[in-house]
Amino acid sequence: xxxxxxxxxxxxxxxxxxxxxPAPAAAEVCGSDHKTYPSACDLDCTAPPGxxxxxxxAPAAGVAAAHPGPCxxxxxxxxxxxxxxxxxSGRRARRSATEERQQFEACERKxxxxxxxxxxxxxxWVCGLLCVRNCRCGCLGLQTSAMNxxxxxxxxxxxxxxxxxxxxxxxxxxxECRNRCFMDLERCDCGCVQQAEGTxxxxxxxxxxxxxxxxxxxxxxxxxxxx
Numbered sequence: 001x002x003x004x005x006x007x008x009x010x011x012x013x014x015x016x017x018x019x020x021x022p023a024p025a026a027a028e029v030c031g032s033d034h035k036t037y038p039s040a041c042d043l044d045c046t047a048p049p050g051x052x053x054x055x056x057x058a059p060a061a062g063v064a065a066a067h068p069g070p071c072x073x074x075x076x077x078x079x080x081x082x083x084x085x086x087x088x089s090g091r092r093a094r095r096s097a098t099e100e101r102q103q104f105e106a107c108e109r110k111x112x113x114x115x116x117x118x119x120x121x122x123x124x125w126v127c128g129l130l131c132v133r134n135c136r137c138g139c140l141g142l143q144t145s146a147m148n149x150x151x152x153x154x155x156x157x158x159x160x161x162x163x164x165x166x167x168x169x170x171x172x173x174x175x176e177c178r179n180r181c182f183m184d185l186e187r188c189d190c191g192c193v194q195q196a197e198g199t200x201x202x203x204x205x206x207x208x209x210x211x212x213x214x215x216x217x218x219x220x221x222x223x224x225x226x227x
Contacts, residue, residue, distance in 0.1 A: 146196035155192035
């Protein structure tokens with residue numbers, strides 16, 4: 001009798017500790033089960049939005065992020081093996097967040113994303129940052145050419161991508177968990193980069209861009225202080 005009562009008493013605390021913060025539309029991700037999740041946190045938890053069942057450091061059973069953004073009809077092409085099918089059949093193991101971050105940062109170094117600039121930007125630091133972000137998002141498999149700084153600024157005006165990252169990291173006790181929060185942040189911001197498509201500008205040089213801007217770490221318009 002005591003055990004069930006104790007479980008009921010602790011349940012609200014467990015749910016509160018595992019709550020996914022509100023996420024902007026740009027944070028949506030398509031799961032390998034062809035379902036659109038509000039954020040990578042909700043996908044990782046595979047529970048109703050806002051109620052994360054397993055801890056953030058635990059991968060979701062059989063479900064992986066297929067790509068940033070909502071699912072498209074083409075994602076469920078009949079007869080094509082899906083990530084979920086491969087995972088469940090044991091032919092393909094899901095990468096850890098640590099491996100994913102290592103590969104992402106290796107790609108970023110190889111492409112020298114931190115030094116990329118676009119001649120079209122001039123003194124527009126948001127445009128200059130978009131130039132860098134296009135390169136970084138390419139390391140997530142997104143071939144973007146977004147240069148519409150107004151659209152990018154309007155995507156996440158309250159810095160919810162950054163707030164989601166901060167809230168996610170607070171729940172972490174391992175580096176694997178922190179790395180997962182980092183990759184979720186990159187996907188969220190790249191969702192805004194996708195919404196900023198509108199011109200055909202491409203990186204023009206490898207000189208440091210003028211990206212001087214607000215110091216707010218939760219701003220969606222500058223690199224985040226991450227560990």
